[in-house]
Amino acid sequence: MRGSAHRPPAGTVAPAGASAFHAAFERSRARRTAFWLPTSMLLIVDVVAFTAAMALTGTGSLKTLTLLVLVVAFFACGDLYRPRLSLSVLDDGPAILGRALAAGAGAMVLGGLGDGTAGTARLRTAAVFGVLCVFGRFAAYAGIRWARRRRKLRQRTLVLGAGRVAGTLVANLLAHRQYGLEPTGMVDDDPLLGEDERPVPILGRYDDLPRVVLEHAIDVVIVTYGSVREPSVVGMLRTCDRLSCEIYFVPRLYEVHTVTRETEVLWGIPLLRMRRAPFRSRIWIGKRISDVVISATAVVVLAPVLLICAALSRWETKSVLFRQTRVGLDGRPFTLLKFCTMRPAEQSEAATRWNIGADTRVHAVGRFLRRTSLDELPQLWNVLRGDMSLVGPRPERPYFVDEFTRQFPWYCARHRVPVGLTGWAQIHGLRGDTSIGDRAAFDNFYIENWSMWGDIKILIRTVGQVLKAAGR
Numbered sequence: 001m002r003g004s005a006h007r008p009p010a011g012t013v014a015p016a017g018a019s020a021f022h023a024a025f026e027r028s029r030a031r032r033t034a035f036w037l038p039t040s041m042l043l044i045v046d047v048v049a050f051t052a053a054m055a056l057t058g059t060g061s062l063k064t065l066t067l068l069v070l071v072v073a074f075f076a077c078g079d080l081y082r083p084r085l086s087l088s089v090l091d092d093g094p095a096i097l098g099r100a101l102a103a104g105a106g107a108m109v110l111g112g113l114g115d116g117t118a119g120t121a122r123l124r125t126a127a128v129f130g131v132l133c134v135f136g137r138f139a140a141y142a143g144i145r146w147a148r149r150r151r152k153l154r155q156r157t158l159v160l161g162a163g164r165v166a167g168t169l170v171a172n173l174l175a176h177r178q179y180g181l182e183p184t185g186m187v188d189d190d191p192l193l194g195e196d197e198r199p200v201p202i203l204g205r206y207d208d209l210p211r212v213v214l215e216h217a218i219d220v221v222i223v224t225y226g227s228v229r230e231p232s233v234v235g236m237l238r239t240c241d242r243l244s245c246e247i248y249f250v251p252r253l254y255e256v257h258t259v260t261r262e263t264e265v266l267w268g269i270p271l272l273r274m275r276r277a278p279f280r281s282r283i284w285i286g287k288r289i290s291d292v293v294i295s296a297t298a299v300v301v302l303a304p305v306l307l308i309c310a311a312l313s314r315w316e317t318k319s320v321l322f323r324q325t326r327v328g329l330d331g332r333p334f335t336l337l338k339f340c341t342m343r344p345a346e347q348s349e350a351a352t353r354w355n356i357g358a359d360t361r362v363h364a365v366g367r368f369l370r371r372t373s374l375d376e377l378p379q380l381w382n383v384l385r386g387d388m389s390l391v392g393p394r395p396e397r398p399y400f401v402d403e404f405t406r407q408f409p410w411y412c413a414r415h416r417v418p419v420g421l422t423g424w425a426q427i428h429g430l431r432g433d434t435s436i437g438d439r440a441a442f443d444n445f446y447i448e449n450w451s452m453w454g455d456i457k458i459l460i461r462t463v464g465q466v467l468k469a470a471g472r
Contacts, residue, residue, distance in 0.1 A: 037147075037153060038083035038144050038153065039081050039082070039083055041140050041143065041144065042080070042081055042083075042137065042140055043072070043081060045133070045136040045137060045139070045140045046071065046072070046075065046133055046136070047068070048136065049129055049132035049133040049135075049136045050067075050068050050071065050129050050133075052132055053125050053126075053128040053129035053132055054125060056128055057121055057124050057125045057128055058121075059121045059122060059124075059125045063107065063110075063122065064107070064122055064125060066107050066110055067103055067104060067106075067107035067122055067125060067126060070103035070106045070107055070110075071099070071100060071103040071126070071129065073103075074099040074100075074102060074103050075096075075099055078095050078099055080092065080095060080096065080099070083144070083180075084264060085179045085180065085181065085264045085266060085271070086179070086264055086265055086266070087141040087144060087145060088141070089134055089137055089138045089141060092137065093134050096130055096133050096134055096137065097130040097131075097134070100126045100127070100129050100130030100133065101123070101126055101127060101130065103126055104122055104123040104124075104125065104126025104127065105123065105126075107122045107123075107126070108120075108122055108123055144180075145178040148177055148178050148179065148180035149177040149178055150177075151177065151182070153180050154177075154180055154181070154182045155180055155181055155182065155219035155220045155246075156182055156184045156216060156217055156218050156219050156220070157173065157181040157182055157183050157184060157218070157219065157220040157221075157222060158184055158185060158186070158187060158203070158212060158213065158216070158218045158220070158221050158222070159183065159185075159186045159187070159200075159221075159222050159224060160186075160187050160188070160206070160209075160221060160222065160223045160224060160233065160236075161186065161187075161188055161223070161224035161225050162186045162187075162188035162191035162192060162193050162198065162202060163188075163191075163192040163193065163224065163225050164192065164193070165224045165225055165250055165269070166186060166188075166193070166224040166225070167193050167197060167198065167199060168269070169222065169224060169250065169266065169269055170183045170186070170199040170200055171199050172266060172267040172268075172269065173266065174199055175267075176266075176267050179266055181220055181222075181266075183199065183200045184200065184203070184216050184218065185200045185201050185202065185203035185212070185216065186198065186200060186201070186202050186203065187202070187203055187204055187205065187206060187208065187209055187212060188202060188205070188206070189205045189206055203216065206233075206236060209236045209239065209240070210236075210239050210243065213239075213240060213243050213245060214243065218240075218243075218245055219245060219246065220245060220246045220247075220248065221237070221240045221245045221246070221247050221248070222247075222248045222249075222250065222271065223237070223247065223248070223249045223250065224250045225250070225252075234410070235409070235410070235413065237274065238277075238413060238416065242280075242416075244280075246273070246274075247273070247274040248264065248271040248272065248273050248274065249271065249272045249274065250269060250270070250271060251270060251272055277416075277447070277448070278447075278448075278449075278450040278451070279416065279417045279447065279450065283452070286452060287389065287450075287452065287455065288386075288389075290390075290452070290455070291383050291389050291390050292383075292384060294390060294459075295380045295383040295384050295390060296384060298380055299380050299381075299384070302377065302380075305374070305377070306377055306378075309339050309369060309374050309375075309377065310339065312365045312369070313339045313340045313341065313365070313366075313369070315365070316364075316365040316366060317340045317341065317342060317366070319340040320339065320340060321337055321338070321339065321340060321378060322337070322338045322339065322340040322341070323335050323336070323337060324336050324338070324397065325397065325398060326395035326396060326397060326398075326419070327395055327396060327397070327398055327401045327415065327419075328387055328388065328395055328415070328418060328419050329415060329416075329417065329418045329419070330415055330416075331401075331412070331415050333398060334382070334387040334388075334395075335387075336379065336382060336387075336388075336395060337378035337379055337381055337382060338375050338376060338378055338379070339369055339374065339375040339377065339378060340366075341365070341366030341367075341369050341370055341375050342366050372466060373465075373466050374466075376421060379421050380421070382421075383421060386418075387418075387419075388418055388419050388420060388421060389417070389418040389419070389420045389421070390420060390421050390422070390455070390459060391420045391421070391422060391423060391424075391446075391455040391458045391459060392417055392418050392419050392420025392421075392423055392443075392446075393414040393415075393417070393419055393420060393423050393425070393439075393443035393446070393447075394419060394420065394422075394423055394425070394426060394431075394439075395419035404436050404440070407436070407437075408436060408437050408440050410440055410441070410444060411436070411440045413440075413444050413447075414440060414443040414444060414447070416447055417447050417450075422458060422459070422462040423442075423443060423446060423458065424442050424443065424445065424446035424454075424458060425438070425439045425442035425443055425446075426462070427458055427461040427462055427465065428442060430442060
């Protein structure tokens with residue numbers, strides 16, 4: 001990012017002092033309103049429809065409230081509360097009715113199949129709710145579209161690329177405000193559209209993307225065909241994801257693209273929404289909780305093993321712990337702990353020498369600890385401290401991080417999440433003198449496709465490798 005290019009677009013005046021604060025506050029408030037108000041409105045409509053359904057069927061009870069909880073959960077899982085760009089009751093009607101009836105069936109099971117007429121009444125309540133919800137959402141969708149047309153609900157939008165597709169897309173958004181997207185500008189290195197053909201100005205080059213997103217309080221980024229190669233866009237989009245932008249793609253050959261429920265259609269042009277990175281979601285909190293619980297339990301259960309390893313390290317190397325600076329989350333350094341497996345060398349050697357697996361200073365105990373990966377057990381303390389996670393990309397020394405980043409531009413993307421005691425690359429044998437490019441690719445694949453069950457699978461396979469002494 002070029003810091004010298006921080007200039008406002010032509011025809012604008014950069015706010016200063018109190019004015020800058022007020023402008024930033026207003027943009028932040030507008031962003032929150034555009035995101036939360038439609039969701040809150042839909043939730044209120046559903047609660048009102050459910051209350052009316054209970055009144056009509058006469059099923060007001062604690063068990064019936066269980067039905068409301070199930071309805072909200074089923075609707076949330078079906079993205080029926082996500083404020084989509086294209087709002088249509090005809091599109092959502094089947095999902096609303098189907099999930100309402102499924103919630104009714106679930107309430108019958110939870111309430112007890114022996115409830116008899118009471119259980120049937122809850123199912124009837126669900127059916128009535130589904131019908132009322134469809135009518136309620138018809139009114140809610142009309143209200144949201146009305147607010148968008150009058151710019152009460154708007155999201156500032158940046159378009160990547162300045163070709164014909166981008167020009168058509170921006171022109172459509174300006175003409176059809178019901179989508180709630182307000183085109184702010186374009187970003188491109190070599191715009192195909194001339195100045196008189198651009199509906200909005202060029203705000204910078206691709207390298208300026210983070211600056212443009214921050215300076216213009218961008219809410220939505222739409223990726224179209226531009227002058228930059230697609231692999232180069234990946235890092236830029238990861239930056240946008242970090243800045244809490246919603247990201248959409250115009251698919252290649254969109255003229256023959258099949259529209260699904262996951263597709264947004266903006267005046268004939270389909271857009272695919274990029275899934276929010278898992279580590280930006282609320283479920284990521286569960287990863288940290290599981291790290292603390294599992295590592296604390298492991299320290300207690302493995303205490304005898306830790307003491308034995310410490311005694312053996314002390315006996316063979318005259319030292320217990322080996323401390324080394326590694327690079328962790330967001331490129332921040334931390335002190336990694338291991339059991340000492342050879343007599344300490346100069347710090348400069350330890351920081352810059354690659355792969356000392358065949359070092360003659362490593363004796364029988366050290367080789368055993370390394371082969372079984374028992375030398376890594378002190379890193380459970382790193383996990384408890386929050387320096388590391390149980391599963392994630394393995395941390396590397398600063399010297400090699402710089403070297404590998406120069407060779408593999410995607411290497412530094414590994415630092416988007418906490419480093420780990422074990423990882424997706426390690427269980428596939430990528431350790432020691434194996435391809436750094438492959439390791440980085442495996443690590444980034446893990447990050448993009450993270451799940452709690454995926455972590456559990458990696459931990460189970462790691463235990464299996466340790467038991468087979470598959471370490472260094």
